[in-house]
Amino acid sequence: MGSALSVRDIVSERAIYDRERAVGLAPTSYTASKLIVMGLQTLLQAAILTTAVSLGKPGPDHGVVTDSGIPELVLAIWLTAWTSALLGEVGSALVKSGEQTMPLLVVLVMAQLVFSGGMITVTGRDSLELVSMIFPGRWGFSAAASDIGLNDLLYGPTKVPMFKKG
Template identity: 30%
Template sequence: MWFLSSLVTVLVGALSSVREIVKEDDIYRRERAVNLQVLPYILSKVWVGVVLAFYQAAVLLLTRILFTHPPLPDAGSYFALYGTLFISTLCGYLIGLMISASAPNQNAAMLLIIVVLVPQFMFAGALMPLDLIPGGEVISTFMPTRWTFEAFVNLSGMGKQLIHDPCWARPKAERKALSEAQKADCPCFGANIFTQCAEFPGILSPDFYDAKTQRV
C-alpha cells in the first residue's frame, strides 16, 4: 500500500496541472506580446499548486486513515506522513506543469504524462532492486516516487527488524552457507520469519493476517 500511495500522490498532482499552461497557449502569447512576464505567470500557477497540494494531501491522508489504518508508531508520524504526501503531490503538480509547458496541445500533454510517469513505477525501488537495472540508482534519484516510498517505509517502521537481522547483513554467499543453528539466532531469516519476525509483512503482521490465522 505504501508503494501505491507514493504513485497516487505523484499521479494526482500531475493530472491536476497537466493542462494548466497548454490550454492557455493562445492567451499567453497575446498577453506576452503586451507586458506579461514569465516569472509572475509561472508563480501564479505554482501557488495554486501549493494550495491544491495541501488539500489533496489532507484528503489522501484521511482516506488512508479511514480505510487502511496505517501502522504508524506515534501521533507525530501522522504529521510527517502529511508532510510527505504534500511534498510528493506538489512534485507531481510541478511535473504536470513541466509537461504542460512542453506539449504542443492538450491531447499531446495527456500522452506525455504517460511517458513521464512510467519511470516513476520502474525506478521507485519497490518493483525490483535498483541495482539490477543499469543506471537504476542514478536515475531513481530524480524520481519523486522513490523518495516518497522510502519516507513512507521509514515512517511506518516496516522492515526495521529485517534490516537489523544479523543474517541478512551477511553477503549472499555467506547466507547460503549458514547452518540451521546459525539461522536460529536470526529472527527474520529462514523459518523464523514465520514465528519471530513480527514487523515484517508476513504471517505475524496483523496488517496481513488476523489472530486466528496466526494461531494456525
C-alpha cells in the same frame, strides 16, 4: 496524482498566456502563481488521501523526522505530489497541443512507478538506483515507507529504501 493535475495546465492556457504576456505579464509572476496554486491543490489532495486511508488503516504513531506520524506522512505525500505536479507543468509547457499531454502523462506516471522502488527493487542495482534518484516518486515512496515502517511489515528479504532518524 500531481502530474495528472497539471499536465494539461499550461498548454491549455497558451493563447491566454501569450495575450497577457503582450500586455506586460511577467513570466516570473505566471510561474509563481502556478507554483502556489499547484502547491495548494496538491496539499488538499494529500490531506484528503491520507485522511481517507487513515480511516481504514492505523496511521503511524510517530514519524522519522518528527514525533507526529500523520502530519509527516501528509508532508511526504504532499511534497511528492507537488514535485510531480511541477514535472507535469514542465511537460505541459513543452508540448504543442492538448492531445500530446496524455502520452506524456503515461510516460511520467509509469517512470515514477517503476523507479519508485515499489514495483521492482532498485536498491543494490547500481544503474537502476542511480537513475531512480532523479524521480520524486522514489523519494516520496522512501519517505512514506519510513514513516509507516514498511520494512517491518514485509516478510522475507524484500527491503525498500528508507530514511533513518538522525
